[in-house]
Amino acid sequence: xxxxxxxxxxxxxxxxxxxxxxxxxxxxxxxxxxxxxxxxxxxxxxxxxxxxxxxxxxxxxxxxxxxxxxxxxxxxxxxxxxxxxxxxxxxxxxxxxxxxxxxxxxxxxxxxxxxxxxxxxxxxxxxxxxxxxxxxxxxxxxxxxxxxxxxxxxxxxxxxxxxxxxxxxxxxxxxxxxxxxxxxxxxxxxxxxxxxxxxxxxxxxxxxxxxxxxxxxxxxxxxxxxxxxxxxxxxxxxxxxxxxxxxxxxxx
Amino acid sequence: xxxxxxxxxxxxxxxxxxxxxxxxxxxxxxxxxxxxxxxxxxxxxxxxxxxxxxxxxxxxxxxxxxxxxxxxxxxxxxxxxxxxxxxxxxxxxxxxxxxxxxxxxxxxxxxxxxxxxxxxxxxxxxxxxxxxxxxxxxxxxxxxxxxxxxxxxxxxxxxxxxxxxxxxxxxxxxxxxxxxxxxxxxxxxxxxxxxxxxxxxxxxxxxxxxxxxxxxxxxxxxxxxxxxxxxx
Amino acid sequence: xxxxxxxxxxxxxxxxxxxxxxxxxxxxxxxxxxxxxxxxxxxxxxxxxxxxxxxxxxxxxxxxxxxxxxxxxxxxxxxxxxxxxxxxxxxxxxxxxxxxxxxxxxxxxxxxxxxxxxxxxxxxxxxxxxxxxxxxxxxxxxxxxxxxxxxxxxxxxxxxxxxxxxxxxxxxxxxxxxxxxxxxxxxxxxxxxxxxxxxxxxxxxxxxxxxxxxxxxxxxxxxx
Numbered sequence: 001x002x003x004x005x006x007x008x009x010x011x012x013x014x015x016x017x018x019x020x021x022x023x024x025x026x027x028x029x030x031x032x033x034x035x036x037x038x039x040x041x042x043x044x045x046x047x048x049x050x051x052x053x054x055x056x057x058x059x060x061x062x063x064x065x066x067x068x069x070x071x072x073x074x075x076x077x078x079x080x081x082x083x084x085x086x087x088x089x090x091x092x093x094x095x096x097x098x099x100x101x102x103x104x105x106x107x108x109x110x111x112x113x114x115x116x117x118x119x120x121x122x123x124x125x126x127x128x129x130x131x132x133x134x135x136x137x138x139x140x141x142x143x144x145x146x147x148x149x150x151x152x153x154x155x156x157x158x159x160x161x162x163x164x165x166x167x168x169x170x171x172x173x174x175x176x177x178x179x180x181x182x183x184x185x186x187x188x189x190x191x192x193x194x195x196x197x198x199x200x201x202x203x204x205x206x207x208x209x210x211x212x213x214x215x216x217x218x219x220x221x222x223x224x225x226x227x228x229x230x231x232x233x234x235x236x237x238x239x240x241x242x243x244x245x246x247x248x249x250x251x252x
Numbered sequence: 253x254x255x256x257x258x259x260x261x262x263x264x265x266x267x268x269x270x271x272x273x274x275x276x277x278x279x280x281x282x283x284x285x286x287x288x289x290x291x292x293x294x295x296x297x298x299x300x301x302x303x304x305x306x307x308x309x310x311x312x313x314x315x316x317x318x319x320x321x322x323x324x325x326x327x328x329x330x331x332x333x334x335x336x337x338x339x340x341x342x343x344x345x346x347x348x349x350x351x352x353x354x355x356x357x358x359x360x361x362x363x364x365x366x367x368x369x370x371x372x373x374x375x376x377x378x379x380x381x382x383x384x385x386x387x388x389x390x391x392x393x394x395x396x397x398x399x400x401x402x403x404x405x406x407x408x409x410x411x412x413x414x415x416x417x418x419x420x421x422x423x424x425x426x427x428x429x430x431x432x433x434x435x436x437x438x439x440x441x442x443x444x445x446x447x448x449x450x451x452x453x454x455x456x457x458x459x460x461x462x463x464x465x466x467x468x469x470x471x472x473x474x475x476x477x478x479x480x481x482x483x484x
Numbered sequence: 485x486x487x488x489x490x491x492x493x494x495x496x497x498x499x500x501x502x503x504x505x506x507x508x509x510x511x512x513x514x515x516x517x518x519x520x521x522x523x524x525x526x527x528x529x530x531x532x533x534x535x536x537x538x539x540x541x542x543x544x545x546x547x548x549x550x551x552x553x554x555x556x557x558x559x560x561x562x563x564x565x566x567x568x569x570x571x572x573x574x575x576x577x578x579x580x581x582x583x584x585x586x587x588x589x590x591x592x593x594x595x596x597x598x599x600x601x602x603x604x605x606x607x608x609x610x611x612x613x614x615x616x617x618x619x620x621x622x623x624x625x626x627x628x629x630x631x632x633x634x635x636x637x638x639x640x641x642x643x644x645x646x647x648x649x650x651x652x653x654x655x656x657x658x659x660x661x662x663x664x665x666x667x668x669x670x671x672x673x674x675x676x677x678x679x680x681x682x683x684x685x686x687x688x689x690x691x692x693x694x695x696x697x698x699x700x701x702x703x704x705x706x707x708x
Contacts, residue, residue: 083476086545135430135433138426138429138430139430141426142426142427142428142430145423145426145427146413146414146423146426149414149417149420149423150416150417152505153505153506154505154506154546155416155480155481155483158480159413159477159480159481162409162413162473162476162477162480163409163413163427165473166409166431166473167430167431169469170430170431170434173434173462174434176434177434177438178433178437180437180441181437181441184441184444232506233506233700235506235700236700268589268590272579272582272590275582275586276579276581276582279581279614280581335579335580335581336579338575339575339576339577339578339579339580340573340574340575340576340577341577341578341579341590343543343573343575343577344571344577344591346543347541347543347566347569347571348566349563349566349567479543482543483538483543483544
C-alpha cells in the first residue's frame with residue numbers, strides 16, 4: 001500500500017506522463033524568481049562598504065555553489081536508491097543530475113574567478129573554497145566520464161552509482177582537508193562569502209536567487225530525466241506513442 | 253568419502269588468497285620493478301626541469317615525492333583485477349561463499365606489499381638526491397608507509413569499476429585522483445611540519461585514521477563494483 | 485573414486501522471464517531439476533542461454549517469475565545454492581600465472597586429489613607448467629578437472645563445457661557426467677553439440693522467445 005506510489009514513481013511511463021504538467025510551472029517560477037532576484041540584487045541592493053559593487057557576483061556565485069554541492073548529493077542519493085531498491089528510474093535521475101551539477105560547479109568557479117580579479121588582483125587564487133569547488137568539478141567529471149565509457153547503459157548506471165556514493169563519503173573529508181591545507185599555507189584573506197555579516201537588504205535578493213536557482217535546477221533536471229526516459233524506452237509502445245505526439249492512455 | 257564435509261567449491265580462505273596473490277606478484281617480477289623504476293625516473297626528471305638549485309629542490313621534495321608516489325601507485329593498479337577478470341577467476345570469486353570483501357582486501361594487501369612498501373623504503377634515497385633536510389626523512393618514510401596503503405585501497409575501487417573496459421588507464425586516473433586529495437594533503441603536510449620543526453603526530457594520526465576508514469569501506473565498494481563489472 | 489553425496493536438492497523455475505539491456509529474452513520458462521537429472525539448454529545465439537545460467541546462480545538479477553532452490557526463493561536460498569554449486573563459465577576460471585596444480589589448490593583441492601583429477605583429464609605431466617604455456621584446450625581441461633575432485637558439489641552449471649575439447653575429451657566428460665548423475669548429482673549445461681547422456685533432457689530457449697514487438701520493456705520492468 002505505502003509502496004504503491006513508490007512503485008508508480010519507478011515506472012518511467014507514469015513519470016513521463018505526470019511530470020509533463022509540472023514543467024511550465026517550474027519554468028515560470030524559475031524565470032520570475034531569477035529575473036526578480038537579479039534586478040533586485042544587481043540594481044537595488046546597497047553597495048558593500050569594503051568591496052563596492054564587485055560583491056554583487058554573489059547573487060550568482062552563491063546559489064550556483066549551493067546547488068553544485070547539493071546536486072552531488074541528489075545524484076548520489078538517486079544512485080543509492082537505484083542500487084538498493086533496483087528502481088531504474090532513479091538511475092536516470094542520477095545520470096541527468098551529473099552534467100547539470102558539473103555546469104553549476106563550473107559557473108561557480110567562473111564567477112569566483114571574475115570576482116577574484118578586482119578583489120585579489122588575479123583570476124585564480126588557491127583559496128580553500130575555490131580549490132574544493134575545483135575538486136568537486138573533478139568528481140563530477142569522473143562520474144560523467146565513467147558513464148560514457150560503458151557500452152551497456154545498465155552497467156554504466158550501477159557503476160556510476162557506486163562511484164557517486166564513494167564520492168559522497170569523500171566530500172566532507174576533502175572539504176575538511178582542503179580547509180586545513182589552506183590555513184596551513186596562507187593566512188585568512190577576505191572570503192567570497194562572509195555569511196556572518198550580511199545585511200538584510202543584501203540577503204533577501206540573495207534568498208530570491210537561491211530559490212530561483214532551485215526551481216531552475218528542478219526544471220532542468222526534470223527535462224533532462226524525461227529526455228533520458230525517452231532515449232532508454234523509445235522502443236516500447238508507449239514511448240512510440242508519446243514520440244508521435246499522441247495522448248497516452250492512463251496507465252501504470 | 254561420501255559425506256560433503258568441505259565442498260571443493262567453498263573457495264579459498266583469506267590466507268590462501270594472500271599466498272596465491274603474493275606468488276603471482278613474485279612471478280611477474282616486472283610488476284614490482286616497474287612502479288619503482290617509474291618513481292625514480294620521474295623524480296630524476298625534476299631537477300632537469302626546474303634546475304639543480306639545492307634550496308629549490310629541497311622545498312619541492314616532499315610534494316614531488318608524494319605526487320610521484322601517488323602516480324606510481326595508481327598506474328600500477330590499473331591491472332589489479334584485469335587478468336582475473338579476463339580468465340574468469342574474478343567471476344568464480346563472486347560465486348564463492350566467502351565474502352568478496354576479503355578477496356579484495358587480500359589483493360590490495362599484496363599490491364601494497366609489492367609497491368607501497370618498496371616505494372616507502374626507496375623514498376629516503378630520493379629525498380637525499382633532492383636535498384631534503386635531514387629532519388624530514390623519518391616522517392616522509394612513515395607518511396608514505398601509511399599513505400600508500402590508503403592509495404592502494406582507494407585505487408582498488410577505481411580498478412574494480414573500470415576492469416571491464418578496454419582502455420581504462422586514463423579513465424581510472426580521472427575517477428581516482430580527486431579521491432586521493434586528503435591523503436596527499438595530510439601526507440605532504442606531515443613532512444612539511446617535520447621540516448619546519450613542528451610536531452607531526454597529528455597528521456600521521458589522521459593518515460592512520462584515513463587508512464582505517466579506507467580499509468573498512470573501500471573493499472566493500474570495490475566488491476560491489478566487481479559484481480557489477482562481472483555482469484557484462 | 486568417490487561420488488558426491490546424494491543430497492536431496494531441487495532447482496525449480498516457474499514462469500521465468502529474463503531481461504538484458506531492456507530487452508526481454510524469453511518468457512514463460514518452467515522446469516524442474518532434481519537429483520540425478522540433467523538439462524541441456526539450446527537456442528540460437530543471443531537466445532539468452534548464458535543470461536539464464538547467470539540468473540539461476542544469482543549473478544544477474546533482472547528477472548520476473550520464480551526461482552526456487554529446495555523450495556525457497558532464490559533471494560533467501562542463494563548462499564545455500566552457492567554452497568552446492570560448481571560453475572564453469574565461458575571464461576574457465578583458470579589463472580594463467582599459476583600451474584594446473586596450484587589452480588586446483590586455489591579451488592580447495594588437496595594435492596593428491598588434484599593430481600588424480602589432472603590425470604583424469606589427460607594432463608598428467610603438465611601439472612607444474614604454467615597455464616599460460618598450455619593450449620586453449622588444455623586450459624579448458626584444467627577447469628574441467630574440478631569435476632573430478634572429491635566432494636564435488638552436487639549441482640553443476642556448465643556453460644559450453646565441450647568447447648575446445650577433442651573427441652576423446654568429449655567422451656571422457658560424458659562418462660564423468662553420467663557417473664555424477666548416477667551418484668545423485670544434477671547438471672545444467674549449455675551446448676551446441678549433442679551429448680550422449682541417457683538422462684539428458686533438452687530445452688530450447690528459442691521456443692520461449694518473446695515476439696520482437698513485446699520484447700522491449702525499457703528501463704523499469706521490475707516495477708511495471
